[in-house]
Amino acid sequence: MPFVSSSSSIERWLLHRILRVTGYPPLRLAMKDGVSVSSPGAAPVGTLVFQDRAALLNLVLHPEIGFGDGYSDGKIEVEGDLVALLEAAYRCWPGRSAEGWTTRLKSDWVERFKVNSARRSRSNVHHHYDLKTEFYERWLDNQLVYTCAYFPTPSITLEEAQTAKMDHVCRKLQLQPGETVVEAGCGWGALALHMAKHYGVRVKAFNLSHEQIVYARQQARQQGLDDQVEFIEDDYRNITGQFDVFASIGMLEHVGIRQYDALGKVIQRTIGKRGRGLLHFIGRNFPAPLSPWIRSRIFPGAYAPTLREAMQVLEPWDFTACDVENLRLHYAKTLDHWLARFERSASQISAMFDARFVRAWRLYLAGSLVAFRVGTLQLFQVTFAGRECTRIPWTRAHLYALAQSQEQGPKWMHAMS
Amino acid sequence: MPFVSSSSSIERWLLHRILRVTGYPPLRLAMKDGVSVSSPGAAPVGTLVFQDRAALLNLVLHPEIGFGDGYSDGKIEVEGDLVALLEAAYRCWPGRSAEGWTTRLKSDWVERFKVNSARRSRSNVHHHYDLKTEFYERWLDNQLVYTCAYFPTPSITLEEAQTAKMDHVCRKLQLQPGETVVEAGCGWGALALHMAKHYGVRVKAFNLSHEQIVYARQQARQQGLDDQVEFIEDDYRNITGQFDVFASIGMLEHVGIRQYDALGKVIQRTIGKRGRGLLHFIGRNFPAPLSPWIRSRIFPGAYAPTLREAMQVLEPWDFTACDVENLRLHYAKTLDHWLARFERSASQISAMFDARFVRAWRLYLAGSLVAFRVGTLQLFQVTFAGRECTRIPWTRAHLYALAQSQEQGPKWMHAMS
Numbered sequence: 087m088p089f090v091s092s093s094s095s096i097e098r099w100l101l102h103r104i105l106r107v108t109g110y111p112p113l114r115l116a117m118k119d120g121v122s123v124s125s126p127g128a129a130p131v132g133t134l135v136f137q138d139r140a141a142l143l144n145l146v147l148h149p150e151i152g153f154g155d156g157y158s159d160g161k162i163e164v165e166g167d168l169v170a171l172l173e174a175a176y177r178c179w180p181g182r183s184a185e186g187w188t189t190r191l192k193s194d195w196v197e198r199f200k201v202n203s204a205r206r207s208r209s210n211v212h213h214h215y216d217l218k219t220e221f222y223e224r225w226l227d228n229q230l231v232y233t234c235a236y237f238p239t240p241s242i243t244l245e246e247a248q249t250a251k252m253d254h255v256c257r258k259l260q261l262q263p264g265e266t267v268v269e270a271g272c273g274w275g276a277l278a279l280h281m282a283k284h285y286g287v288r289v290k291a292f293n294l295s296h297e298q299i300v301y302a303r304q305q306a307r308q309q310g311l312d313d314q315v316e317f318i319e320d321d322y323r324n325i326t327g328q329f330d331v332f333a334s335i336g337m338l339e340h341v342g343i344r345q346y347d348a349l350g351k352v353i354q355r356t357i358g359k360r361g362r363g364l365l366h367f368i369g370r371n372f373p374a375p376l377s378p379w380i381r382s383r384i385f386p387g388a389y390a391p392t393l394r395e396a397m398q399v400l401e402p403w404d405f406t407a408c409d410v411e412n413l414r415l416h417y418a419k420t421l422d423h424w425l426a427r428f429e430r431s432a433s434q435i436s437a438m439f440d441a442r443f444v445r446a447w448r449l450y451l452a453g454s455l456v457a458f459r460v461g462t463l464q465l466f467q468v469t470f471a472g473r474e475c476t477r478i479p480w481t482r483a484h485l486y487a488l489a490q491s492q493e494q495g496p497k498w499m500h501a502m503s
Numbered sequence: 504m505p506f507v508s509s510s511s512s513i514e515r516w517l518l519h520r521i522l523r524v525t526g527y528p529p530l531r532l533a534m535k536d537g538v539s540v541s542s543p544g545a546a547p548v549g550t551l552v553f554q555d556r557a558a559l560l561n562l563v564l565h566p567e568i569g570f571g572d573g574y575s576d577g578k579i580e581v582e583g584d585l586v587a588l589l590e591a592a593y594r595c596w597p598g599r600s601a602e603g604w605t606t607r608l609k610s611d612w613v614e615r616f617k618v619n620s621a622r623r624s625r626s627n628v629h630h631h632y633d634l635k636t637e638f639y640e641r642w643l644d645n646q647l648v649y650t651c652a653y654f655p656t657p658s659i660t661l662e663e664a665q666t667a668k669m670d671h672v673c674r675k676l677q678l679q680p681g682e683t684v685v686e687a688g689c690g691w692g693a694l695a696l697h698m699a700k701h702y703g704v705r706v707k708a709f710n711l712s713h714e715q716i717v718y719a720r721q722q723a724r725q726q727g728l729d730d731q732v733e734f735i736e737d738d739y740r741n742i743t744g745q746f747d748v749f750a751s752i753g754m755l756e757h758v759g760i761r762q763y764d765a766l767g768k769v770i771q772r773t774i775g776k777r778g779r780g781l782l783h784f785i786g787r788n789f790p791a792p793l794s795p796w797i798r799s800r801i802f803p804g805a806y807a808p809t810l811r812e813a814m815q816v817l818e819p820w821d822f823t824a825c826d827v828e829n830l831r832l833h834y835a836k837t838l839d840h841w842l843a844r845f846e847r848s849a850s851q852i853s854a855m856f857d858a859r860f861v862r863a864w865r866l867y868l869a870g871s872l873v874a875f876r877v878g879t880l881q882l883f884q885v886t887f888a889g890r891e892c893t894r895i896p897w898t899r900a901h902l903y904a905l906a907q908s909q910e911q912g913p914k915w916m917h918a919m920s
Contacts, residue, residue, distance in 0.1 A: 238898060371821045371890070393824045394814035404788045406878060407810045410827035415895060461823060461890050473788070473878050478832060481655060486903040 094121045097139065100146055107149075109178035113171060117142070131174045132166025154379030158446040168448065169425070172456040202342040202387045204321045208294050210340065210387035215295035219274070224435055225427035230274040230301075233336035233366065234417040234465045244423040247416075252280040255333065257485050258409065258469045259364055260477050261285040265330040268292070268356050270322040270349075271337030275302025275315070281333075282314040289315045290329070292322055323348055329356050332363035338399070339368045339390050346391075346399045354403040359472040363405075368417075369393060369464040377453075384450050393466055400470050409469040409482060414458045417465045421455035511538050514556065517563055524566075526595035530588060534559070548591045549583025571796030575863040585865065586842070589873040619759040619804045621738045625711050627757065627804035632712035636691070641852055642844035647691040647718075650753035650783065651834040651882045661840040664833075669697040672750065674902050675826065675886045676781055677894050678702040682747040685709070685773050687739040687766075688754030692719025692732070698750075699731040706732045707746070709739055740765055746773050749780035755816070756785045756807050763808075763816045771820040776889040780822075785834075786810060786881040794870075801867050810883055817887050826886040826899060831875045834882045838872035 101115040101123040114130040116122035118137050124130050136142045141161035145152035156162035164171055202210065222230055227248045235247035236254045255277065261267070263286030269278050272291035275298070281287050293299050299319040306312040322337065323345075332353050341349055357363060368390045375381065376388055393410065400407065428435070428451055436444045457463040471478060518532040518540040531547040533539030535554050541547050553559045558578035562569035573579035581588055619627065636647070643649055644665045652664035653671045672694065678684070680703030686695050689708035692715070698704050710716050716736040723729040739754065740762075749770050758766055774780060785807045792798065793805055810827065817824065845852070845868055853861045874880040888895060 238900070240897065371823050372818050392814065392818055393827075394811050394818055397809065397811035397814070401789050401809055401811050406788050406829065406831075406881060407827065407883075408829045410810075410824060411899065412823065412825045414823075415897065464823060466824075480657065480832065481903075482828065482899065483655070483903040486898075486900040 097121050097142065098123060100142055104146065108175060109180045111175045111178035113174060130166075132164060132168075132171035134171070135163045135165060137161045137163065148378075150377045150379045151382065154377070154383060154446070154449060157449050158383075158442050160441070160445065168452045169455060172452055173459060176456050176460045176462060202340070202345055204323060206387060207321060207340070210385075211294040212296075213386055214384065215273075216297045218438065219297060219301050221435060221438055222274075224431035225424050227423075229276040229280075231276045232273050234413055235420040235423075236413065236416055237419055240419060244420070244427075247420070247423075248276070249280070252277050253284075254485065255335065255364055255366065255467070256281055256285050258467070259331050259333065259362060260479060261287050261331065262477075263287065266290075266328075267331040267333060268325055268327070268329040270325065270332070270334040270352070271340070272298075272302065272317065273336070274298050275305055275317055277333070277335060278302070278315050278317070279305060279309060279311055282311045283309065287314075287331075290318060290325075290327065291315065292318050292320055292325055294319065294321060322352060325352050325356055327356065328358070330361055332357045332361060334364070335366040337367070338365055338396065339388050340385070342387060342389055343391065343395060343398070346395075347402065350399045350403050350405075353399070353405070357472060359404075359474040360476070362408075362469070362471040362475050362477060365396065365399065365466075365468045365470070367391070367396065367466055369396060369466045371461070371464065380450065380453075383446060390463060393468075396466065396468065400468075404473050405470045406473065406475075407468060408471050408478060409467075411467045413465040413467060414461065414463065417463070418455055418458040421451055421458065425451045425455060514538050514559065515540060517559055521563065525592060526597045528592045528595035530591060547583075549581060549585075549588035551588070552580045552582060554578045554580065565795075567794045567796045568799065571794075571800060571863070571866060574866050575800075575859050577858070577862065585869045586872060589869055590876060593873050593877045593879060619757070619762055621740060623804060624738060624757070627802075628711040629713075630803055631801065632690075632710075633714045635855065636714060636718050638852060638855055639691075641848035642841050646693040646697075648693045649690050651830055652837040652840075653830065653833055654836055657836060661837070661844075664837070664840075665693070666697070668833075669694050670701075671902065672752065672781055672783065672884070673698055673702050675884070676748050676750065676779060677896060678704050678748065679894075680704065683707075683745075684748040684750060685742055685744070685746040687742065687749070687751040687769070688757070689715075689719065689734065690753070691715050692722055692734055694750070694752060695719070695732050695734070696722060696726060696728055699728045700726065704731075704748075707735060707742075707744065708732065709735050709737055709742055711736065711738060739769055742769050742773055744773065745775070747778055749774045749778060751781070752783040754784070755782055755813065756805050757802070759804060759806055760808065760812060760815070763812075764819065767816045767820050767822075770816070770822070774889060776821075776891040777893070779825075779886070779888040779892050779894060782813065782816065782883075782885045782887070784808070784813065784883055784885075786813060786883045788878070788881065797867065797870075800863060807880060810885075813883065813885065817885075821890050822887045823890065823892075824885060825888050825895060826884075828884045830882040830884060831878065831880065834880070835872055835875040838868055838875065842868045842872060 097117050098121045104115060105123060105125050110125040112125055112128040112131050114122055114124045114133040116133055116135050118135055138161065141156040144156055153162065222232065226232055227244045229248055231248040235244060236251035237247045238250055261281060265287045267281055267287050267289045269289060269291040272278050272293045275291060278289040278291040281289050296319055299317050302317045306315045306317065353363060370390050370392050373392055373395060376385065376390060381388060397407065428448065432444050458465065514534050515538045521532060522540060522542050527542040529542055529545040529548050531539055531541045531550040533550055533552050535552055555578065558573045561573055570579065639647055639649065644661045646665060648665040652661060653668035654664045655667055678698060682704045684698055684704050684706045686706060686708040689695050689710045692708060695706040695708040698706050713736055716734050719734045723732045723734065770780060787807050787809050790809055790812060793802065793807060798805060814824065845865065849861050875882065
């Protein structure tokens with residue numbers, strides 16, 4: 087009995103330590119059928135229950151991997167709402183400011199030595215994007231847009247918001263019928279098809295995911311757009327040809343800082359001094375690697391740059407940053423929709439893969455939602471132009487002409503219909 | 504006679520060399536009563552006439568200083584439209600892209616060693632901003648706003664456009680009655696007074712120019728706003744106190760890169776994690792010093808950063824870049840107005856100073872106009888917020904609600920009146 091008591095003391099000490107290191111979030115930590123501790127102050131928003139001591143030790147030794155794997159394996163269970171619990175934890179996480187130079191240096195160092203070669207990029211992409219399309223169909227919108235949506239008003243549906251996002255991008259780019267667009271990282275092809283269908287442009291769209299390219303080509307044929315849109319299974323570094331417009335939605339975070347110069351060179355080569363373009367990517371306020379769990383289990387090779395770092399793509403080539411919009415709250419909202427749809431399909435997804443997969447993806451979606459909600463992650467849309475580009479809008483009012491009419495109508499209406 | 508002929512040959516050779524080095528702009532270069540040369544191709548848009556050989560040699564040896572001083576001294580005369588001539592020259596100027604590393608390194612090096620101490624800043628400011636207010640009254644708008652205006656439509660007056668700019672800034676900052684604002688670099692006080700009068704906030708506004716502060720205080724008294732607005736003749740580094748909002752319009756370009764960290768620290772200290780702010784500044788696509796003539800004769804200590812460089816102010820302090828707008832075409836339009844008003848008052852200004860002063864300022868205004876028109880210079884408005892700021896707008900549509908109603912009305916209407 088004294089042995090049990092002493093062992094409980096160690097557990098209690100470790101649980102306390104976790105609360106202290108994480109800034110005393112309003113949570114309860116408990117061993118299954120054993121000791122439990124809570125932060126002082128506000129009532130706990132939820133409880134983390136460790137199923138055994140190994141799960142507890144893993145979390146102490148490797149906090150992020152330990153939590154991610156423990157949760158995925160069912161060794162750490164959450165009582166209460168996962169999103170609320172993660173939000174409470176993120177908000178208390180000790181802040182970071184100018185003194186965190188070591189983090190920055192470490193982050194820089196890690197990134198310097200990690201080169202996403204064409205081969206490694208292919209493997210990274212395969213890891214995430216070559217999962218069965220039926221899986222993504224369970225929880226994305228009906229056009230399979232796997233990037234931040236745009237909600238002119240928060241109450242519209244995910245389908246409407248993804249269409250609104252594509253129109254927002256097309257209007258920022260001021261697409262004109264007959265122009266040519268190159269898209270780097272095109273997912274299942276929704277934006278390329280939307281541009282062709284509603285703005286009358288010709289699009290060449292690149293993607294490394296075989297599964298996605300096959301789906302996109304099928305969509306192009308079905309929609310009778312295969313003479314306007316060409317889907318190419320290849321690396322962005324192999325883009326050739328001349329275009330009026332460059333667009334990349336949700337690719338920069340997979341490129342890696344070491345390749346920003348190569349990406350800039352590709353953009354310069356394809357649109358030259360007269361072209362214009364848009365980069366849409368997950369970013370940060372200050373330089374830091376993504377969570378080790380996300381990097382090892384969900385997105386190998388990913389890095390979310392600060393706006394300063396992202397400008398390294400454009401600055402060497404004399405591109406002008408015309409407009410930068412931060413849509414982080416829209417990504418939180420998007421993830422809210424994705425997570426709700428994911429939960430509704432959880433049992434079918436579990437049958438497709440297994441329960442561990444469901445828990446891992448639930449944590450990834452919930453964690454991302456919270457990161458955008460509290461500002462750990464940002465979403466930047468950067469519109470840029472070459473020095474001799476003549477299609478520079480006088481103001482940004484044209485982007486909001488529709489938002490006005492929408493306030494008068496009952497529903498978000500499509501720009502071009 | 505052979506001597507004269509040989510001397511003409513040298514002049515002709517030098518004039519040709521100038522055309523070659525500057526990328527063969529469509530110009531004619533001529534010695535007064537002597538030889539002249541033109542670029543091949545398009546008809547010349549104007550002629551530079553060198554009054555003597557010294558002026559020609561100065562230009563060859565120190566192109567920018569030589570041209571600026573030569574023009575100011577009347578040793579280089581322009582036949583034709585000065586703006587059109589400068590624009591032709593700027594557009595042909597050999598472009599710069601990734602290979603220009605030496606320029607960048609040199610620029611970095613120059614900036615590293617140039618520290619704008621509080622004392623040097625005071626002297627720099629005195630050089631330009633302590634000129635008589637009557638001089639600026641001759642060609643600025645009636646509120647003396649000496650920064651880029653905002654033209655919701657190009658046809659409005661300068662007065663309307665400066666008011667529109669101030670409203671644009673206030674709406675980006677989402678000012679609420681009763682809030683507190685600190686302004687770093689307040690000019691003659693127009694924005695601080697506008698914020699207090701139309702948005703019901705309390706403002707503390709800093710400026711190193713004695714002449715401007717005296718004028719601003721007088722305006723505050725006359726408008727009955729001296730209980731809401733306090734004008735302080737001091738350096739931005741001496742700002743103390745807590746505020747909801749930080750605003751700085753047209754100061755960053757005088758701060759110098761070495762002080763970005765100090766400026767960031769001031770912002771962090773005054774608005775903390777819950778505050779928000781706006782930086783409005785002249786920038787560039789790629790790092791380069793301003794023209795040596797501008798730096799030595801007009802704006803000592805000035806440096807126009809790229810967006811990447813400017814983010815060094817905000818990034819170390821975990822500030823979020825919410826919105827970046829590039830208003831370079833609006834600055835070209837603003838300068839167009841200033842230059843036209845300046846020309847209308849040229850004889851009075853010449854009487855106030857002398858003909859040399861008029862020519863130097865004409866060149867400064869015309870050269871700046873062209874630099875913004877062709878994209879050598881940019882104008883960035885960066886809206887930012889602390890991590891715990893709750894006043895993040897859902898979209899940017901509120902900035903354009905007025906632009907809509909304006910299209911229906913005959914004239915730009917004031918937001919709050």
